[in-house]
Amino acid sequence: MSNGLAIDTELVNTSGSGINTNGTTFQEEVEKFKNHKEAILGIWNGEDATEFGNVANEVATLLNEASITVQEVGTHLVSTANAMDETVAANKSSMSGI
Numbered sequence: 001m002s003n004g005l006a007i008d009t010e011l012v013n014t015s016g017s018g019i020n021t022n023g024t025t026f027q028e029e030v031e032k033f034k035n036h037k038e039a040i041l042g043i044w045n046g047e048d049a050t051e052f053g054n055v056a057n058e059v060a061t062l063l064n065e066a067s068i069t070v071q072e073v074g075t076h077l078v079s080t081a082n083a084m085d086e087t088v089a090a091n092k093s094s095m096s097g098i
Helices: 009-043 047-096
Strands: none
Touching: 009 047
């Protein structure tokens, strides 16, 4: 005997939206990091500055990818909650026709 799938779609939807918003905020912070890096490199020259720039670019790329992944997780949770609500509504509609 199966207990079925129980999901609080409102909570999942709210959580997904929050995660997506946090991913956007994270991405904004990554942009600030990039701007700070450029400001620093605007006044710092030499081998150390070049190395700093290279490392900062790698870090910025990784952080940007992470922020996009966070946003995608949030979007996926919202989509899952919406799909579940649509499935339940379709099932209720089918059952009411019987």
